[in-house]
Amino acid sequence: MKVRVFVMLKDGVLDPQGEAVRHALGALGFDGVEGVRQGKVIELDLAEGTTTETVTEMCEKLLANTVIESYRIEGL
Amino acid sequence: MKVRVFVMLKDGVLDPQGEAVRHALGALGFDGVEGVRQGKVIELDLAEGTTTETVTEMCEKLLANTVIESYRIEGL
Numbered sequence: 001m002k003v004r005v006f007v008m009l010k011d012g013v014l015d016p017q018g019e020a021v022r023h024a025l026g027a028l029g030f031d032g033v034e035g036v037r038q039g040k041v042i043e044l045d046l047a048e049g050t051t052t053e054t055v056t057e058m059c060e061k062l063l064a065n066t067v068i069e070s071y072r073i074e075g076l
Numbered sequence: 077m078k079v080r081v082f083v084m085l086k087d088g089v090l091d092p093q094g095e096a097v098r099h100a101l102g103a104l105g106f107d108g109v110e111g112v113r114q115g116k117v118i119e120l121d122l123a124e125g126t127t128t129e130t131v132t133e134m135c136e137k138l139l140a141n142t143v144i145e146s147y148r149i150e151g152l
Contacts, residue, residue, distance in 0.1 A: 006117055021118060024138055030130065032123025041082055041115045042097060047108025054106065062100055 001046050003055055004074040007064045008039035039069075077122050079131055080150040083140045084115035115145075 009015050015037050022036040042063055044055070055073050064071040085091050091113050098112040118139055120131070131149050140147040 008117070008119070018118075021138070025134060028134075028137055030134055032126060033120060034123065035119075035121035037119045039117045039119070041084070041117050042094075043084070043111075043113040043115070044109060045111035047110065050108060058101060058104075058106055061104055062097070 001048055001050065002075055003044045003046055003050070005042040005044065005055070005059060005063055006039060006072045006074065007042065007059075007069050008037060008071075010068055010070050013068045077124055077126065078151055079120045079122055079126070081118045081120065081131070081135060081139055082115060082148045082150065083118065083135075083145050084113060084147075086144055086146050089144045 009018075017038040018036040021038060022033055025033045025036070044058075046055070052073065059071045059073065060066060085094075093114040094112040097114060098109055101109045101112070120134075122131070128149065135147045135149065136142060
C-alpha cells in the first residue's frame, strides 16, 4: 500500500527555501507571486494492513520535526 | 489563489534521501517498509487569474529539473 506524508514548516516558522524560490520567480519575471512555502512529500510503500497509528508514529519519531513542522498523512 | 506543486524524482533515478529514510525506519523497528521516495511540495500563493500555463512555465524554468524530476500541479 502507498501512503503519502506531507511535511510542511508550521506557520510563523521562517522558510528560507520558500523565500529563495519566491525571489527567483520574481527575477524570472513571474509577477504576482505573493508567497511560497516549501515542504517535503514522502511516499511510503508499506506492507498491507499497516495502520494509521503506525504511520503517525513514523511521522512523530522520524519524518517530521514536530517542534517546527506539521504533517499530514494521505492515502490510508 | 493557492497552488501546490509536487516535484518527485522520476522512476529509475536513485533517491538517496528516500533510501536513508527507509533505513532509518527499519532501524527504529518499523517493519514492512518496502520503499520510500522523497520529493518536494511547493505551495504558491499567486495572484487571482494566474493560468495553468504560467504555473507550468514556473515548473519548467525553476521548480523542477525536468531531466530527473517530474512535477504535478494541484489546485488550479
